[in-house]
Amino acid sequence: MMALTEANPVAQSLGRVYAISWPTEVARMLITPHANDSAMSVSDAYALLARFGVDLPRELLPLAVVDNGSIACAALADWGPARAGDVLRLHLADVDPQFQLRLLDVDPLAYVASINEELAARGEGLRRMLDEIGPAYKDTYLRAEKRPRDFVVRPVRIACQNVIVGLAAIAQDSAFDGLSVVAWQTCEVPHVAAHEGNRALAALTLCDAFRNGGTMEIRFDRDARVLANNRQRFYPGHPERRVPASLRRFGRTVGVPLGAEDPAAITPVEARDLFLAITPMPDQLSAHVRIAITTYGISPERICFTLLSQVWREIELDYLLATTARVASILAGGASWQQRGARQSESVVCRAAVMIGMLFRRLNSTDAAGAGHGEARVVEDRNNGVTWSIDDETGVVTFSGLPRGGTVPWTHGVTCEGTLTVRPFGPPPAPGVVDAVVVPADVAAPELPAGVALLRCPERLPDIDKGIEARLLSSRISR
């Protein structure tokens, strides 16, 4: 462990964590120097880590138990990308390096205090969700096969491999033309990356707020009523009566302070920032999105909703943003059929984006269907870690991270050495620039130079166009 001086802010924060008399529920999670009423002492934690073969760097100090598969560690000094004071989640099991030591919070005291607030309200929140709101919704809407109006208190449950990681109850509230939240709680579980429950629940909540057409304000202090078991239940807002601690903690990790202007609300400005922060975007897509916002006037909310609802997937939207100035028209539902010139241009780019998207999923997939005997087929969360980059000027896409010597899909035995450059449609821009050209199944093969492979997308042009039309319709009739 590193030596800390009293003037060090991390030391001060840790000192207060150890000095405060936390409720038993929180104290039992803490890892403290002397283990008084806590989960364990720091030295016991090091012994535990040693049993799991973890050699903790000297910049990290065990702080608290997160769940039965991970512990929170405080960074005592800048360490790699972590800054002094960051609280990182150390998985004891062998996990993918990208999920190890993910940020839980930006300060030890803020972390423990937010856990304290969260746990204090958890019982009430669980009671509301599991005993009242959930069953009431089931009786009134699911059993009756009715679709609720937006002002109805609707339960949301997010689970990963049959483990619930997020519960919330939301309703559009006309009193402030925004979304009212009467329950919101998440938890960390060993098989899910840090804050994924928060991210998923926040994404769902923001998409709902966007679709309802209000101001995007999300409030946690507004009354709501639910008829459960023939009794009217009254909820005076979220049990915490402010932006929930877990959500604020998540906001801190993505650089978006929540509840800063109004402790009981995520304001429309904060909602926009949060939407952008939680929507998964590789760096290049993120840069393209910034251009779209400042040049084409497309609202960030619309772009995030498009991505999160998968109207256009990440690589597809990236391709559209990179290669056409008509992207605003496409995201609004496409040009009029009577403007064939514009429509033709949009169609070609959309087809290219769809084929590139299909190819990416095929390249990135590790679906074990058809694998050897005895190997179970697992579909969830398996990929090759393939990344893409798009050349804005040529529309050429480079896929990286492919298995070396692997067979390129949609070809007859063509192999690649880790990367693959592809251009959708037409001949390549110059010899040697691309490895392959991809065309729909029913389009005549272009003349290709030696060494350039032809990738036959399994879908025909009319099938691709049908899929595109469905996406454009979604864009036309959503906000």
Added chain:
Amino acid sequence: MATEAACLAGVVKDDTLARLIKDIESAASRARKAEPGDRTDIARFEALMTRLEQRAAGVDPARRMPLPDPAACAEVTLVGDDPARWPGEMPASVRAAATAIVARGLVPVLVVEPLDAGATVRPSDAQSAPDPAERWDSGGVRGRQAVEARFRAQICEALSAPKPRPIAPSGINNSAVTEMLREFAGAEPGVPARRVPVEYRDGSRSANPMPLRALPLRGQLEPSDLTLRFALLSIRHTEMDAAVDGAWLRNAEISRPRPGAQTDDLVYDITRQQLDELARHGSRVRLDLYQTGLEAAVVGFYKALADHLLARPRSVAVQPMYYDGASVAGARDRSVRITVDSSPFRKGTPWTM
């Protein structure tokens, strides 16, 4: 970014091509007549155009004429080799190239290649995304009253802002929308009339703004030459069919998945036509309109009525009728409640001059 290139390709005319062009023209003709939101014939037109363009994409480079300004081709829809059937507003350069191709006995087809190498010219009128919405509070009222307060605030803002701001009637009870529009459609001394845009939850904006503070409306209906009772939409309340003279709009045409503004515009156009027809003979007609809750239809109807009354004052009067069956409505004035074939309705404020 990739850039756009465009050319006209000359395709040899044979029987297959002639049939394809005929089919395209037929599909285009049907698509033009289709209801807004009905994309069956549009999809057919686009599939056939794609076949034509695919065929043109493979022609010999010698039979291609590059077009210097691809952006000018955006609105061009070129089908066939008969110049008389080409659109009149086609750019001169495209028309000249097409005419030259026809002179060689070929059929001109526009081919746009949006993925040509080069930097795309960004829009000259670059614009930033709109700011996040302003927070709003109803001041303590809740539920339906809050919705109405929000709509009222939007209308007041639209009337007072330097530039007209849109009003958004989505999700508001049809009687509230009607009464609010009626209240603000009426002229007020010293307040200038203003046309305000109407925008729906899906972000779509109607082509026809709502005239506010524009009509000298009266509170009482006067005797009319003819009184007709209409349901706003067919098939919505079938128990009422025996009591009304007809339905103003066909549900099958109106209730389709499409942007709210398109439905509004469709209802507006139908209503203007039908009101003109009713007023054609100079008689004064009263309509009792039994309303249902499709806000785009309600708003489209009353926008058309307002514009009709501006053009032909006193030709039509409308008595809105609101379904009141499920409501406890303790605060409402029950004296104006009437029953039509066992369904309870209440009268709204008449639109009459």
